[in-house]
Amino acid sequence: MLDQLLLARAEFIQRVSDTVLNQLLDKLLERGVISDEEMQSARTKSRAEKARDVIDSVRRKGEEASSFLIAALCQLDEWLSRELSLR
Template sequence: MLFSVRSQFVDAVSDPVLNKMLDQLLQQDIINDEEKDSVATKTKADKARTLIDMVRKKGARASSDVIKLIRKLDVHLSEKLHLS
């Protein structure tokens, strides 16, 4: 599901939401410090692309957790991506 909304997510997500997502994914042990740091240094679009691709490679549970985070952190974006 994340792959199908990847380009829309990249275009629409805000930098503050991405940063909150990174923090929460780190707290939930979905990503590690090194992964967070490598994503955090990129431009907004590259940050969004890298985050989606990184999480997708971690499997269905991680992808599901990201979808839940999008719903929690940005309801409007979640509705726009039809994730709600």
């Protein structure tokens, strides 16, 4: 999963919508993948910076966190997850 996110990183940063990012942040917080402080910090940034923060912080947290991010993205934006070859 880490490799999948690394390969999809640039496209994810460029193409994910702000709406999907905010929903991902909510899901990541609910699951305990990110802290409230990490979520609040990400929400203050531009869309691209927020996307970069989300994917990089989740990748650093390992396989389980990465798998959860991929599953959540597939649920929230099936088209983008297919385009990024994330399943």
